Amino acid sequence: MPVRSSGFVRHGWAPALACLATLLAGAAQAAAPHGESGEGASFPPFDPTHFASNLFWLAITFAALYWLMSTIALPRVGEIIEERAGKISSDLDKANAMQAKAEEMAQAYEKALAEARKNAQGIAQAAREAGAKASDAQRHATEAELAAKMAQAEAAIAQTKSGAMSNVRDLGSDIAVAIVTKLTGQAPSPAEATAAVDQTLNRG
Amino acid sequence: MAAGGGIDPIHQFQIHPIVELKLFGLNLSFTNTSLWMVIVLAVVSAIMIYGSSQRSVVPGRLQSLAEMIYEFVAQTLTGVMGREGMKFFPFVFSLFMFVLASNMLGMLPGSFTVTSQIIVTAAFAVLVMAVVLVYGIVKHGTHFFGLFVPSGVPGWLLPFMVLIEAVSFMSRPVSLSLRLFGNMLAGHIALKVFGGFVVVLLGSGAALNYAIAPLPLLLAVALTALEFLVAFLQAYVFAILTCVYLNDALHPGH
Known part of the structure; x- marks a missing residue:
């Protein structure tokens, strides 16, 4: 039955x-x-x-x-x-449930995609910033190094120049002593000659 | 129209015994009516039982037919009586199918129309009324007779109204049985008469009669179509009136 x-x-x-x-x-x-x-x-x-x-x-x-x-x-x-x-x-009902599930999955996928896109943007931004920072830093470092080198070079030049100048003064005063001795036959004191050379150097 | 057995329009309603049978002093012979009742039973059972035996979710032809009839009758019944009327579903369904199958099988040439016997339609009508009365009284007791007392009628008019209601109630089985019987009887007589005209005209030998013989033939063809409609319609009317009367037993209040 x-x-x-x-x-x-x-x-x-x-x-x-x-x-x-x-x-x-x-x-x-x-x-x-x-x-x-x-x-x-x-x-x-x-x-x-x-x-x-x-x-x-x-x-x-x-x-x-x-x-x-x-x-x-x-x-x-x-x-x-x-x-x-x-x-x-x-x-x-089953079909509806499956459709709802499919929609849910599509939404989850969309969400994941949007998140991934956001992440990618963030990463790119960070990379760009990091790159910029690194290159800045490198530039600064290079600049500082160059500046230091330049300062060093300038200092060396100044030293050389002052060395040369003092040599020139010594030489000048020697020459001046020699010239004065030749002309006058009388040798001036080195201090006088140096003073005179300094005066001339300072003027010219 | 007494031109021999072939053209006598009444001959088709003649009952003749097939197997003589006497029980308790009653003549209970198995007649041609009985035979066609059994055929009706077999046809309806074949459609409904054999048709549904596959129990397939995607129905075949016969199962579709069985389901269609089921839903048609169920809709008709619930339309009149509501869901609670479904307790009468087997009864209304059996009545509808018995009457419908009788009417339709009666359309077969040479067959016998069970519903053209007034005793059959009267028995159905009395059965319906008996079910209405018994169910109404068992279910609602004396409240069932409130059916005969319309509400909102002035007191002096009430006896007349009750009388009218009672008479209308008692005339229901008469109208129910006579409607079906009359329709089936008259339709079959008309068919036979027009068919008989064709035979008479052709048999007369006169040239003019040959010429007009197709006219009653055309009419007989048209009448056959009409009779198929009537056969279905009367079964439907019988079923829906049964529903209406049973509804009184379900809800006796006016």
Whole structure:
């Protein structure tokens, strides 16, 4: 026996028997007053001869039909229809769930993509900044080094120059002493000569 | 129209026993009516039981037919009585299918129309009324008779109204049975008469009669189509009126 989903079948037997009983009672009623006397009636549907047999067989066939329909056919067809409706709705639910999941995944993907893009931008920015900073630092370092070298060179030049200048002064004063000695025959003191050379150097 | 058995329009309703059977002094012979009742039973069972035996989710032809009939009757019934009317579903369904199959099988040439017997339609009508009365009284007790007492009627008018309501209630089985019986009987007689005209005209031998013989033939063809419509419509009307009357038993209040 299949599982009964609809409630109507539970009292399948009682109405079938009731139908049978009603119609059989009718058959007896119909047969009682007329008996077999209706042979003379000309119009067959109104001829009571076969009323009893018609009712009898109608009761049997209709009760059988009712019984077959209420216990076998209708529950089964109802079940098939319900099953199909259930399957369709569950399939639809499943499809909806899957679609929601797919959408969720698409959203997650979008989010990940946006995040990755943001990260990439950040990284690029950082790299750019780091690069700039490094090159700045290098430039500063190079500049400082160059400046130091230049200062050193300048100092060396100044030293050389002052060395040279002092050499020139010594040389000048020697020359001046020699010239004065040659001209005057009298040798000036080196201090005088140096003073004179300094005076000339400072002027010129 | 007494031109022999072939053209007598009443002959098709003649009942003749196939197997004589007498029980308790009653003539319960298995007649041609009984035979066609059994055929109706077999056809309906074949559609509904054999048709649904596959139980497939994607239905075949016969299963589609069975499901279509099921849903059609269920819709008709719930449309009139609502969901709680489904307890009468097997009853209404069996009635509808029995009447429909009888009417439709009656359209086969040479067949017998079970529903053209007034005793059959009367039995159905009485059965419907019995179900209405028994269910109404069992379910609602004396409250069921409130059906005959319309509300909002002045007191002096009430006896007349009750009388009218009672008469209208009691005339229901008469109208229910006569409508189906009359339609089936008249339709088949009309078909036979027009068919008979063709035979008579062709059999008369006169040239003019040969010429006009196709006219009743055309009419018979048109009437056949109409009769198929009537066969379905009367089964539907019978079922829907049954629903309406059963609805009174479910909800006796006006």
